Amino acid sequence: MTHPHLPDGGALVDAQVNARAWNNIAAHATGTSPEASEVPQDIAWTAWPGRGPGAGFLGELAGRRVAELGCGTGEHTACAAAHGARLAVGVDVAEARLEQARARFGRLPALLWKAGDAAEVLASLPCLDVCFSIYGALWYSDPARLLPVIANRLVPGGILAFTVNAPRDGETPGRRVDNLTLPTGARLPVVHYTYGANTWHHLLAEAGLTMEAAVAVDDPRGRGYRALVLRARRPTRS
Ligand SMILES: C[S@@+](CC[C@H](N)C(=O)[O-])C[C@H]1O[C@@H](n2cnc3c(N)ncnc32)[C@H](O)[C@@H]1O
Incomplete structure (x- = not known):
């Protein structure tokens, strides 16, 4: 999928x-x-x-090589390590978030923290059994660029699982710019990529991954948000 409105280097700009x-x-x-x-x-x-x-959505983690893409302050990467992952890599584009992750969980074995855009960092990692992301890189960067890199890093049979939001009623799917509000009231732009489950199915297939589960979870506060928790697998034979 291309984004003709983005200049060359759009992915870099997003990151x-x-x-x-x-x-x-x-x-x-x-x-x-x-x-x-x-x-x-x-x-x-x-x-x-x-x-x-x-x-359990990630399958067995004991002995696996796992990466979280957009790990923030690291609690889920640490959770993967606590479930016995042989290697649990937390990747985040914001170095300051990783400093917090290190301070919180750096004492644990099997953890590695890597700063940078997920697609770029992934290319330098060993092959992975499991990749996951919770409102992380799959939400904040172009899946047409990131998914093929993930597929290439996963071992045959490897799992990708991630949470994103579905487009809200009336919202056009695709790239959008929102604002995060700091405690000071200052607003900072962030870039999202928002698609429904059917489009994710196609995007994953284009990257050579097979979608095998899609769990929709509606916002209990009734504000019209719907989370999609998706799981895909690299086929054992391609
Ligand atoms: C909403 S936070 C989620 C953090 C964590 N997954 C959690 O569940 O608490 C999104 C994180 O994704 C990171 N992020 C955004 N774009 C990224 C990219 N292209 N590569 C790696 N990390 C990215 C942000 O820096 C931020 O820490």
Whole structure:
């Protein structure tokens, strides 16, 4: 899928815009302790506690090589390590978020933190059994660029699972720019890519991945948001 309105280097622009926003969020974070933190026992796939599948959605993690794309302050990467991953790599485009992740979970074995745009960092990683992302790089960067890189890093039979939002009623799917609001009231642009489950099915297939589960979770506050928690697999034979 191409975006004719984006100049060459659009992906780089997206990553820079989003890194700026999330580095600023990190600088103003009040709720996230920069100190050692408890590892969550389960993966929270949506922003609504108790809604969505748990860590089982990723299949067996013990002994696996896992990467989280857009790991933020690292709790889910740490959770994957606590479930026995041989290697759990947290990737984030915002260095300041990774500094917080290191401070919170750096004491744990099997963890590695990598700063940069997910598509670029992935190319430097070893082959992976599992990739996941929770409102991370699959939400903030162009899937037409990122999915083929993920497919190329996954071993045959490897899993990609991720959460994004579906387009809201009346919203045009595709690239959009929103604003994050800092505690100071300042607004910073972020770039999203929003598609429905059918389009994700096609995007994944174009990248050589087979979608095998799509869980839709509606916002319990009734604000019209719908999270999509998707799982795809690299076929064992291609
Ligand atoms: C909404 S936060 C989600 C953090 C984490 N997944 C969680 O569940 O708490 C989105 C994160 O994605 C990161 N991000 C955005 N674009 C990215 C990209 N192209 N590559 C890697 N990380 C990215 C941001 O810096 C931010 O930390």
